[in-house]
Amino acid sequence: MAKRQYPGNAHGMVTGIGLVNLVHSSGEAGDFLPLAYRVYASDDDELTKNDHFLAMFEQVVAEGQVLARPLLFDSWYAGSTNLKRIHRAGWAFFTTLKSNRLVNRAKESGYQGLATLGPPAPGWSQGVEIRLKEVPFAVKRFKLVATNGDIEWVMTKHLAAHLPREMVIEAVEVRWQVEEFHRSFKQLTGAEKCQCRNANAQRNHLTCCYRAWVSLRQHARRLGQTTYQAHQQQRRPYLCQLLRNLLIQALS
Template identity: 70%
Template sequence: MRQLVLPLLSDSPGAFLVVDDSVQDKRYRKSIAVAKRQHSGNVHGMATGIGPVNSVYSSGGGGDFVLLDFRPYAPDQDTKTTNDHFLDMFQQVAAEGKLLARTILFDSWYAGSTDLKKVHRAGRMFFTTLKSNRFVNLSKETGCQKLDSLEPPAPGWSKGVEVRLQEVPFGVKLFKLVATNGDIK
């Protein structure tokens, strides 16, 4: 699929690669082998469906999202997790070296130390969310603490603060975003 769409992209180092999963509702399925019960953010719980992991390209302009790759989440058939699919797709893009996009966007599901280290080693920048129970280290003196127990830095969260994540050998810049509905990321 990538070979078909690569010539159509207005690629640049400022472009983005977005990796996300979804669940396509198949509650009335009769015999779809890859449909299974899995967590769906859309229904905020378990749902029966097909769960593709998608790799999408965007130049960052007005809503231009182009599907580059997808992998169905079907652990009964291929024994792969959604994280395995994330890494497979990312490593394939990195190995090909055809995309100029340097920034990868993904949610907390893919923000494990293994994934972060592989993205970092490939020389890419990432933006992700972290789960509130993740351990971070502001300095050697303070030691590790849960993310949700952090006090705001002196200049506030808008400038961010550099932290170390457990099992991640490089610093990351941490920001706190509060949505209009009160959700904190």
């Protein structure tokens, strides 16, 4: 299942198994859990990442157990098919757009590249309502500029007249919790250390890793610690016992 792919954090091509994760967050720092995942192996099942995205979303909608309604994702999943399905389900979303996405602010102006749209008269603090090509409902666009000058175009279906810019920034920050999950999942469960060559064995290994991560997260929550602290805490009783009762006596 391993293939060459481009993860954003590596800034280059690497060999690995692609995973698409659906992660639930309470909005609080560090409080998130994976709800579902899919293995991206298009050579085996001919499914794209967007196919997996929709499959997981359909599963959550069908089960009806998730109370949260805003869905946060990056521009890779911001295609018209996904946006229309989320809209039909009655969910809101926050996502980013690539600068070449075709949008318009009025029928008379026609569609043009996102980056070519000028700022609205009041500025970007309240966003601007636009329409995307092939998307039959209006969305609101915000321009966020990082301290290093990087520009991020954020789009939401949340059309409240007084949607504060701070709420948009908060949503973008919460979205990065999926990256926190990816990092801790790989570092704490050994997900990348599977030596199996059989695809089914690799999938079984990943399933065990997800279960281990969730168990560790719940254990950390009971202790009032971070996942990393709880992971280190597991070894502490054993190490303390070794120090009290040395298996090999030091030579005097």
